Amino acid sequence: MKKVALHNLGCKVNSYEIEVMQQTLVEKGYKIVPFDEKADIYIVNTCTVTNIADRKSRQMLHRAKQRNPEAIVVAVGCYVQTGQEAVLTDTGIDLAIGNNRKKQLVELLETYMEEHDKTVHGTSVIDVNQTYEYEEMTLKQTADHTRAYIKIQDGCNQFCSYCVIPYARGRVRSRHLEDVRREIEGLVAAGYREIVLTGIHISSYGIDFDDVMWQQGISREVYKGEERLDYSGESKLIDLVERIHDIPGLDRIRIGSLEPRIVTADNVKRLAALPKLCPHFHLSLQSGCDETLKRMNRHYTTGEYLEGVRLLRETFAHPAITTDVIVGFPGETEEEFAETKDFLERVNFYEMHIFKYSKRAGTRAAVMPDQVPDKVKTYRSNELLEMEKEQSRSFREYYIGREVAVLTEERKELASGWYMVGHTPDYVKVAIPCIGEADQMQPNEIIKVQVLESLHGEILLGHTVSH
Numbered sequence: 001m002k003k004v005a006l007h008n009l010g011c012k013v014n015s016y017e018i019e020v021m022q023q024t025l026v027e028k029g030y031k032i033v034p035f036d037e038k039a040d041i042y043i044v045n046t047c048t049v050t051n052i053a054d055r056k057s058r059q060m061l062h063r064a065k066q067r068n069p070e071a072i073v074v075a076v077g078c079y080v081q082t083g084q085e086a087v088l089t090d091t092g093i094d095l096a097i098g099n100n101r102k103k104q105l106v107e108l109l110e111t112y113m114e115e116h117d118k119t120v121h122g123t124s125v126i127d128v129n130q131t132y133e134y135e136e137m138t139l140k141q142t143a144d145h146t147r148a149y150i151k152i153q154d155g156c157n158q159f160c161s162y163c164v165i166p167y168a169r170g171r172v173r174s175r176h177l178e179d180v181r182r183e184i185e186g187l188v189a190a191g192y193r194e195i196v197l198t199g200i201h202i203s204s205y206g207i208d209f210d211d212v213m214w215q216q217g218i219s220r221e222v223y224k225g226e227e228r229l230d231y232s233g234e235s236k237l238i239d240l241v242e243r244i245h246d247i248p249g250l251d252r253i254r255i256g257s258l259e260p261r262i263v264t265a266d267n268v269k270r271l272a273a274l275p276k277l278c279p280h281f282h283l284s285l286q287s288g289c290d291e292t293l294k295r296m297n298r299h300y301t302t303g304e305y306l307e308g309v310r311l312l313r314e315t316f317a318h319p320a321i322t323t324d325v326i327v328g329f330p331g332e333t334e335e336e337f338a339e340t341k342d343f344l345e346r347v348n349f350y351e352m353h354i355f356k357y358s359k360r361a362g363t364r365a366a367v368m369p370d371q372v373p374d375k376v377k378t379y380r381s382n383e384l385l386e387m388e389k390e391q392s393r394s395f396r397e398y399y400i401g402r403e404v405a406v407l408t409e410e411r412k413e414l415a416s417g418w419y420m421v422g423h424t425p426d427y428v429k430v431a432i433p434c435i436g437e438a439d440q441m442q443p444n445e446i447i448k449v450q451v452l453e454s455l456h457g458e459i460l461l462g463h464t465v466s467h
Helices: 012-027 051-067 078-082 084-088 102-115 165-169 177-189 211-216 237-244 265-272 290-296 302-315 334-347 374-397 436-440
Strands: 003-008 031-033 041-046 072-077 095-097 122-124 147-154 194-199 252-255 280-282 320-327 351-356 403-414 417-423 429-433 446-454 460-466
Touching: 003 012, 003 051, 012 031, 012 041, 012 072, 012 102, 012 147, 012 194, 041 051, 041 078, 041 102, 051 072, 051 078, 072 078, 072 102, 078 084, 078 165, 084 095, 095 102, 147 177, 177 237, 194 237, 237 252, 237 265, 252 280, 265 302, 290 334, 302 320, 302 334, 320 334, 320 374, 334 374, 351 374, 374 446, 403 429, 403 460, 429 446
Parallel strands: 003 031, 003 041, 041 072, 072 095, 095 122, 147 194, 194 252, 280 320, 320 351, 429 460
Antiparallel strands: 403 417, 403 446, 417 429, 446 460
């Protein structure tokens, strides 16, 4: 029985895919061991979103080869897809597998072991920009025992000026409804109560489907060979959510990062009619300045974004709205940064993920003039991080004195004792002391909790009202 160690870098889609790869390896008789142990095979699911991600991918691959020079080291995914020349000359990599080939991991690995000696590279990399095939993978269980991520699409057609992902992941390819339903039904049967729909650009879900075939639920087709170059505000994502909502035993549905243009009056009304939908909306922003958004090749204005926020807050009671912001994008002046800061204060998010702009080779932004010095990026980032901390605290404290529904996840020791920790529908973390009746709580229960106070910064303290 060969020992295999796996390591994942990057996004939730990568996390989903490496869990399916591990699942397949176990089914084929391989033994999974921690990555810091000696193994016969090391598999690194790589990321390429930034130059730093490329470097981390190389470091993990080389670390594996150092740990056991006789092991087979396998590089998988986005770094392989965009850095093929470097991968092919890297003596620390034995087998390289690109995207849309992860399902074939075991087959490619065993073929390599049969046909190659230790001095020859093995590769399986296709041009993902020339395929419309969605790589069907099915997850049966996940390391998280209460929440499961479900990949519903791959690829992106947006081509933001700072992003290499369309080149790493290819054009939009959507998963068929029946495959999504079947996977969710299997996970619900295994005990999972909450699912999160994820992908590279999930608002584009279904733009590659033929309408007639979608209605019949038979197959997936490209729009008669027509390439959809941009998500244009139409999506079958809302249709998908409606059609999985009736799955028995499924209690919560979360939606991953959304394109702001999908937040229309009609779509918000349809989502509000679904009680299982968690009112937690991650609307990617990147900048609160219209001129900066144009240079980023984002496809909306701050006015359109603000209108989406208004619709959500008018329709849902206290929805959690989160976002991503890049500071120090090329050409961002003090005035433009001030516009962004004012806009963020106006929206008042639950959480903001703040990133300092990092050059990514191969993108238009990397060669733009007026690159912002690192010192300035750091200063701007720190300002927004302070704002984020205050906005997040205010959002959570809204619940003090109120009752919330908590999906329990894990028993955890905090500074003042043992607690059962879980999340509300809008993803606020709540801790319940493990004393008396509460000590009988188990993970994966949905319970009513009275929120008492803020416990440790990002966690609220509550006590059980009812199971």
